[in-house]
Amino acid sequence: MTSPYRNPRTTSTASAGKASLTGALLLLVLQATLVACGGAEATRPALTLEGASNPSTLKVGETLSLKVSLQAEGEIQSLDVTRKVESDEKSLQSLTSSFQSATAHTFDFSYEVENFPGKSIVLTFKATDKQGGTASKEYTFIPQRSTALREWKGITLGGPSHSTTGNFFSSTTGEVFTKAQASTNVAKIDVVYMAYSSLSYFVSPSKVGEEEGFESIPGATLTEYQYASSTFTAAQFDAMGDDTAIANLDIQESEDAFTNGSIMLFKTADGRKGIIKITGRTSGAAGSITMDVKVQKYPAR
Template identity: 35%
Template structure:
């Protein structure tokens, strides 16, 4: 009887124990630390498992690769890919639970590319691009400002052509699906080749009478070499950028400039006409003021046939005073007493002394000089070379230098210190108070 009772109690206790056994339950989470999905990536494991006594973690591709802790904490991934995290949790009763989760580890972005210009950066510019960005599973988007093509999707773009002058941006955007980075570099495109030149005759040759010395001013764009051809010139050819050439033959001369760079070449042509030498310089509408106008710095009374300039008192210096060869004296504003005087005598006529002053002979009155001169206004107007005045005997005489009054037009003859002969035609005399002046044309032999 007692044995039976003990058996029943044992069965009851055993049944009660089995009913209260603990099951393995719950889950775990795997999260990106700082939300960073690009390598290197740290995954934080947070276990919510209950009822387990042992834990077997497997971290595919991670470091560490395994763990037996309930909460293994953080796992490091340094390679791109999709990896599985496995947990097998077991308790003392033999209860177990297996859980698997996947994490996606994206490639880190270390963007880099280079660009190389084929030949030079003169338009059109062809650019070779080399993508040096490392990694797998990345997406690439290229943008080429004003380029052809204007954009491209893919790791290795084609060569790009730029024709527009200026700076152009080349931008590469790299994405791993989670984040993206941009890198921009610029190229500069120089203008397309153009051949062009200007020319300037030497000051004393600006009438283009033979011989003519001309300086050529290169205005070409994007040129690296120059080939000049001068028809009838000396030299006949040149490779200088800005040559100087002498033309001695009369007529039309063609000048050609062929420029080139490493892309192409281009030609520009122009015509220069050389006239016969008249040996005379024609100067028109020269305004010469009376003494007051000159000394008040309103209208100059002194002139240089070399520089072809009128000088007021405040414009005369040590450099130009020795070049002045014509001086007009207008004694009063009514222009009743006038004469041309030699520069080396100006201090006797109300002007300041000129340094290194020249000596010029003037015949203010041909009719009074008794020197056999009768050069008329008609002869002056008809003179196209120096023949009419070449044989004139222009010498100093007291009678010839006499003053003249308010009578015009009139012709004044002169001879400069260096022997050049010339004639002045007064074509107007303007009364304007202290700014009165005469207006004249001058024809003088060349130096």
């Protein structure tokens, strides 16, 4: 006859076997679910930069050119380029469309080196795909100071009563403006010519309101002039091909008049230093002057 009592040892072994089988089945189901949901691990985008193998020779104002190539199996979402110098950061480019294909894009990137001589400029290229994957590359260089000059030859400025020719000048663009045009072009103007009777002289745009018949111009900036400089001759002025001769000068403002053949130094509000040679002069408020100008393209920092 079968005993009404179960063997405790037999019952325990059977229960353990069932538990192990159940756990194994659950593990298999979980693994299958993970494979079905996750699939293979997504490949991140790939970025490459080509060009400018010797960035240490770059100067302020020159152009850096790079070829940028992007591959993204997860399809391209965006490509962003930023520039950072210390805490100063700004966006240079942001692409979210017009890619050559859904998974690949190549383009030529150019950047005019800003005026940060001796400081590290970091360009960051960041790609993002539609799966959320990202890739980034940094391009770092330290630009050299630019010694380039802007040169303006044969510029004519009229006296304050001249019938047609203006007496306001931009050393950045080489443009001449009349009194009526001055207020709308004040951001460009840094040299102003004045003449009365036999006197000819320059004034700062910020001090135009002190002259007879002129009103102050909102937003006008300060330009300092140094007259009667014994540092330069006409021959030295003509020979200047870069800013070496003026970059380190301490320009001391002085108030004086000039005549034909005079050479004067000046410094603009943004720190650019320049030199003016007077090549022709007709005295009086209705007269005019002709001048040659050489000025730093970028202020020395």
